Amino acid sequence: xxxxxxKPSRDICQRGTSLTIQCQVDSQVTMMFWYRQQPGxxxxxxxxxxxxxxxxxxxxxxxxxxxxxxxxxxxxxLTVSNMSxxxxxxxxxxxxxxxxxxxxxxxxRLTVV
Amino acid sequence: xxxxxxSPQFLSIQEGENLTVYCNSSSVFSSLQWYRQExxxxxxxxxxxxxxxxxxxxxxxxFQFGDARKDSSLHITAAxxxxxxxxxxxxxxxxxxxxxLTFGKGTLLxxxx
Numbered sequence: 684x685x686x687x688x689x690k691p692s693r694d695i696c697q698r699g700t701s702l703t704i705q706c707q708v709d710s711q712v713t714m715m716f717w718y719r720q721q722p723g724x725x726x727x728x729x730x731x732x733x734x735x736x737x738x739x740x741x742x743x744x745x746x747x748x749x750x751x752x753x754x755x756x757x758x759x760x761l762t763v764s765n766m767s768x769x770x771x772x773x774x775x776x777x778x779x780x781x782x783x784x785x786x787x788x789x790x791x792r793l794t795v796v
Numbered sequence: 797x798x799x800x801x802x803s804p805q806f807l808s809i810q811e812g813e814n815l816t817v818y819c820n821s822s823s824v825f826s827s828l829q830w831y832r833q834e835x836x837x838x839x840x841x842x843x844x845x846x847x848x849x850x851x852x853x854x855x856x857x858x859f860q861f862g863d864a865r866k867d868s869s870l871h872i873t874a875a876x877x878x879x880x881x882x883x884x885x886x887x888x889x890x891x892x893x894x895x896x897l898t899f900g901k902g903t904l905l906x907x908x909x
Contacts (some may be wrong), residue, residue, distance in 0.1 A: 687838075689838075692836075713895070714895045716896075722835075723882060723902070723904050724901065724902060725802075725884065725899045725900060725901045725902045726839070726884070726886075726899045727899075728896070728897075731895075731896070775838050775839075777838070779895050783826070783827045783829065783844070783888040783895060783897060784829060784841055784844055785829075785839075785841070785886075785897060786838075786841065787838030787839050787840070788838050789836065789837050789838050790836070790837065790838050792836075
């Protein structure tokens with residue numbers, strides 16, 4: 684399966700600032716997704732990153748707060764904007780090729796202080 | 797909203813014991829996957845099941861898919877400390893997007909030496 688490099692792996696940010704997380708896949712993938720996860724808990728889908736068009740957001744997530752880019756089939760970014768302590772979480776990107784099997788980056792552990 | 801119920805949420809056992817994790821839904825899956833996640837890493841795919849009644853084995857791990865494709869189980873025989881981690885089931889529901897996965901709440905397994 685493909686390999687996703689995600690960075691940064693962790694960051695501590697001041698409230699009110701923004702952080703951009705990057706994911707680079709070593710091969711072209713059909714779909715890319717962004718998730719949020721509290722440690723030891725399940726994954727919540729934030730949005731589907733669409734290549735060359737606006738991302739598709741899940742209920743409870745909006746573009747102004749989580750702008751996403753996907754300029755090509757191997758790269759995507761997620762920005763967490765105007766951060767508050769409630770945004771502290773693990774953020775994961777994933778990719779999927781022709782089927783439903785997903786592969787994940789190693790995650791970004793974000794702490795907002 | 798299609799839900800995936802996963803149980804138990806927490807499991808702490810001694811090395812050598814057997815365990816089973818369950819994943820259930822009222823909806824039919826087109827496919828279901830099991831992932832394992834270690835701290836600081838993204839989930840890693842263990843297996844995909846697509847056919848009702850299917851059984852797959854991965855060393856000491858046995859995965860079953862229900863006949864009606866609404867439930868699945870993961871059984872670990874003679875658990876070892878290296879099996880410690882977060883186990884997640886994830887399903888793609890029939891009639892939905894083939895790429896979009898719904899995750900269970902996860903089972904945090906601790907195997908004590």
